[in-house]
Amino acid sequence: xxxxxxxxxxxxxxxxxxxxxxxxxxxxxxxxxxxxxxxxxxxxxxxxxxxxxxxxxxxxxxxxxxxxxxxxxxxxxxxxxxxxxxxxxxxxxxxxxxxxxxxxxxxxxxxxxxxxxxxxxxxxxxxxxxxxxxxxxxxxxxxxxxxxxxxxxxxxxxxxxxxxxxxxxxxxxxxxxxxxxxxxxxxxxxxxxxxxxxxxxxxxxxxxxxxxxxxxxxxxxxx
Amino acid sequence: xxxxxxxxxxxxxxxxxxxxxxxxxxxxxxxxxxxxxxxxxxxxxxxxxxxxxxxxxxxxxxxxxxxxxxxxxxxxxxxxxxxxxxxxxxxxxxxxxxxxxxxxxxxxxxxxxxxxxxxxxxxxxxxxxxxxxxxxxxxxxxxxxxxxxxxxxxxxxxxxxxxxxxxxxxxxxxxxxxxxxxxxxxxxxxxxxxxxx
Numbered sequence: 053x054x055x056x057x058x059x060x061x062x063x064x065x066x067x068x069x070x071x072x073x074x075x076x077x078x079x080x081x082x083x084x085x086x087x088x089x090x091x092x093x094x095x096x097x098x099x100x101x102x103x104x105x106x107x108x109x110x111x112x113x114x115x116x117x118x119x120x121x122x123x124x125x126x127x128x129x130x131x132x133x134x135x136x137x138x139x140x141x142x143x144x145x146x147x148x149x150x151x152x153x154x155x156x157x158x159x160x161x162x163x164x165x166x167x168x169x170x171x172x173x174x175x176x177x178x179x180x181x182x183x184x185x186x187x188x189x190x191x192x193x194x195x196x197x198x199x200x201x202x203x204x205x206x207x208x209x210x211x212x213x214x215x216x217x218x219x220x221x222x223x224x225x226x227x228x229x230x231x232x233x234x235x236x237x238x239x240x241x242x243x244x245x246x247x248x249x250x251x252x253x254x255x256x257x258x259x260x261x262x263x264x265x266x267x268x269x270x271x272x273x274x275x
Numbered sequence: 276x277x278x279x280x281x282x283x284x285x286x287x288x289x290x291x292x293x294x295x296x297x298x299x300x301x302x303x304x305x306x307x308x309x310x311x312x313x314x315x316x317x318x319x320x321x322x323x324x325x326x327x328x329x330x331x332x333x334x335x336x337x338x339x340x341x342x343x344x345x346x347x348x349x350x351x352x353x354x355x356x357x358x359x360x361x362x363x364x365x366x367x368x369x370x371x372x373x374x375x376x377x378x379x380x381x382x383x384x385x386x387x388x389x390x391x392x393x394x395x396x397x398x399x400x401x402x403x404x405x406x407x408x409x410x411x412x413x414x415x416x417x418x419x420x421x422x423x424x425x426x427x428x429x430x431x432x433x434x435x436x437x438x439x440x441x442x443x444x445x446x447x448x449x450x451x452x453x454x455x456x457x458x459x460x461x462x463x464x465x466x467x468x469x470x471x472x
Binding site for chain 1: 335337383391397430438444464465
């Protein structure tokens with residue numbers, strides 16, 4: 053028995069082609085909209101990452117787990133993801149250095165990789181992910197106005213307190229730090245929340261007994 | 276007739292020998308305990324003084340002489356900071372920790388050398404030393420303090436914009452007594468929770 057609709061039988065061959073083309077265009081459009089509006093954009097867009105950081109610098113996005121008082125890396129990871137850096141091996145091992153993700157589970161539970169929330173693990177992830185990020189500047193002890201990085205890059209801090217890298221921030225602009233008045237590359241950060249703070253944080257660090265070692269990691273826009 | 280002869284007084288020869296020896300031993304032990312306590316107190320004070328001096332020295336020794344008002348720092352000024360800082364740090368630190376402190380001093384000098392960032396002042400307030408433990412010629416101690424520093428950024432046109440951050444710090448020290456003087460031989464410094472930059 054032939055169940056093919058009569059309408060199709062009646063439609064001219066050229067009309068069929070037109071219908072298929074329109075369906076294909078619609079499918080592509082829906083896919084693009086899905087990519088644009090539901091998941092992060094395919095390529096890392098530093099401006100989008102910076103915009104997210106500026107939006108959430110002093111509040112916590114309930115779409116993510118809150119890691120306070122150590123929310124710095126979670127905040128940087130959120131910003132990277134908002135900029136289009138895709139999850140890597142979502143749902144995989146929490147401790148593998150090449151996995152980077154966070155997932156909301158039922159009943160307020162979360163599943164996340166250490167690379168998402170722990171500063172040295174994020175540094176390691178960016179270093180080993182491909183194209184990931186690449187260290188472009190190690191700053192110690194010179195701390196001029198410019199970090200050597202650009203908007204959307206990640207800056208890691210080692211306070212020389214025997215803990216190694218323990219803090220990070222995302223570079224968001226170049227200009228004047230509204231709190232200190234210092235001019236240079238600016239970052240947003242959580243933990244001690246900062247918006248547009250001068251990248252080396254010298255105006256916020258009165259401790260002269262320890263040198264801050266800083267690693268600037270350029271995040272590839274190909275991610 | 277004295278009272279003692281009548282049996283009302285207490286004289287040493289009437290105290291049984293075993294009791295006299297016991298009393299003498301007890302007195303000697305008490306005297307020794309007092310001496311040891313006094314010595315421990317002196318040691319504790321000496322350790323506290325070393326810790327106090329170390330915290331001040333490492334915070335304040337990187338400042339340039341008042342004559343320096345900015346611009347690229349001459350090698351003579353750098354040498355002056357090095358000499359004064361080394362002399363001071365040498366009073367409180369020894370061994371690898373002294374080497375580490377001298378390294379930090381040099382890093383702080385390098386940070387000022389370009390003239391972009393000025394060190395205009397530094398100090399420590401509210402030092403609280405606790406948990407001093409002494410075992411022979413070794414000791415440990417912990418401390419908290421608020422450190423501050425005034426920095427200046429030299430901007431276009433020579434304008435200097437200053438900032439004076441204050442941070443609460445936690446310290447843990449290991450000390451050794453060397454030739455009768457206590458020195459810090461290991462130190463760990465961390466920001467107090469909530470006081471990170």
